[in-house]
Amino acid sequence: MADTSAVISFHRSLYLPEAVRGAADAYRDYTDGIEVEEGPEEVVVTLRGWDPGYGDAFVDHFANHALFQTIVTTRERLGGLA
């Protein structure tokens, strides 16, 4: 597919690993592959082969998705409305 790739590091104190994995699942079909490596401090995501027509906004959308999911999940755990 396309020769596009990016590596994003999500700090575990700011992004829930399951939220990052959820974003990876949601975006996987639009790429050649997404790898998620969970380290002690960061979750590192490697995105490969998305349509160049999306530009680098693809990566930004991915990060937004992970953040949104993190916030919603965190609020749900606190017992509040998402």
Place this chain on the structure above:
Amino acid sequence: MSDANGGDELEVLTWGTDGRTVSFTLSEELYPRDAVYGAAYIFVGKCFVFLTRPGEGQIEVRLRPKEETDRAGLEGLAGEFANELLNQVVRQRVGESTAQIREYYMAKAFFADSSQTSIDALLAELDAEELQEDPLEISVPWEEPNG
């Protein structure tokens, strides 16, 4: 808030921009993570938000508009985010400071004497009340004199 290059002694947040994104670093002591989340939740619809940890107790917020914009637009976006952040901090502090009284009211509501709630008392008062005179005959059904 002001540009990182042109300082002002009274500024609270200092932001920087590369022309496409605007970013600033927050002290978590002043702006708790939940307040940053609260502001980010509102902004993810109109811009890309990315959070990083540049140091212990610090959160860097990076904002990138979804539409192309100029420097003034980025500055405006940073200002809006800062305002919302402040709003979230105040909400959180008010929430914390009134938590005890909310808990008190909830406890009072749940554990009040159910045999005589305020509604029961009101109904009892209505039952005991003597019927007043009705010179306008409001209590008489319309059909009786007219139909």
